[in-house]
Amino acid sequence: MLDDFLTRAALAGVGVAIATAPLGCFVVWRRMAYFGDATAHAAILGVALSLTLSTSIFGGVLVVALLMALAVSSLSGKGYAVDTLLGVLAHSALAFGLVAVSFLQGVRIDLMAYLFGDVLAVTRTDLAVIWGGAGLVLALTAWRWSALLTATLNPDLAYASNIDPKREQLILTVALALVVAVAIKVVGALLIGALLVIPAATARPFARTPEAMAVMAAALGAGAALGGLWAAFHFDTPTGPTMVCVAAVLFAASNAVALLRRAV
């Protein structure tokens, strides 16, 4: 079954959607969409470094994404507004990454594959990395779920319950870097942010609890991945961007339905 590249692509897309859903909810609740972007843009630098050092792409991206996420989270609140920090760090990392890649002569690499993903080229090993990473991210968020929610609601409320909000922030940061490293093959560095934010935002009008929102986001993300794959195959369009397009259409539909329900 795994011999079929379409099956592998579908499994990869669903795996990434499930991992990004709960994290995407926190990204939306904590208003840290910028954070996902900064981490993802740094991934290109990770790609360049791992090609230079001939190490695994996954490892290189993970390390650079982690460093980036830690840099943003420790620098925020120290002089610059976070959106300014994002502008500096995310785009510099992307620029340095693109420049670094251009030095890599000899190895002909398809930059597009890392910017927009290449889910049709997913191998069995990639699949193992994606599902392994997704499992780890899910386990991490499930384990810290209540503490993360409390810290998101109010840091002082967390402290009073013996939860350290800074530790929870760190756990989120690590999980986010992991998701970026896992998802780069599927949607690419430029569109990971979309996969984090759009399904969560789409689920919001219909969710009455945080848990319901995370589960719905996972289902919507998986739907967007499968729908995008199908559409890309039929219309011969790039797969990663098509997935994001389907997610965006679902978002628009969700909000239209919510508006109609309110009007009735």
Next chain:
Amino acid sequence: MSLISLEHLSVRLGGNTVLQDVNFTMEPGEIVTIVGPNGSGKSTMLRSIIGALTPDHGRVKLQDGLRIGYVPQSLAIDSTLPMPVHRFMALPIRVPRAKIVDALEAAGVAGLADRAMTDLSGGQFQRVLLARALLGDPHLLILDEATQGLDQPGSAAFYRQIEDVRARLGCGILMVSHELHVVMSASDRVICLNGHVCCEGRPEIVAEAPAYRALFGSGTQGALALYRHEHTHTHDDDHDHDHVHDHKHDREHSH
């Protein structure tokens, strides 16, 4: 053993010394109220106790296994976060629904379990916060300006409920309040804070203390201090207070 004790506590925030050499202990079952002008470090003191701030000098000692119920000054729930009352009550520790329903009823907000937190009125919201803080059966209940945003009858009813809580659960209660006339009569002890502990003791004694009068004027039991106070109390650190200010309309800042 004391519930909490602060030993020579000093806290600096953003280059300003907010608290300096504060000593304070609290016994089980006591109701203690902290009063003081804006920027006097009241919230800072509470936040040091719950561990949200690290002292620069001195230390905060908590009784072993102390359970704290905390009612924050304000709680803004982001509109993207769907949070029904029953889920909020069960954070961070899962609680059976029956217990939540009982707790809401005891707090005078029965039947709200399935409402969204963002749909509650100010008074309902504060009562839900209190009910949540009490769910964990705390040894110490901490309230930071818990009646902010409530009207006079609303806050009077809220404080009656606090007294009822002590009578029922026997927990210690530490609160910050501006509503001196309501709070002082309900307190066993009042701490008058202005960067350091100016004076402390039984409410009627503190109300007569020169340091307290210097801060709050010599109004009737402090009631007048709500509206106007002049203070000539100066410190060598840079606490700037308006010399006459209208507390009713001032927002509380904790630096």
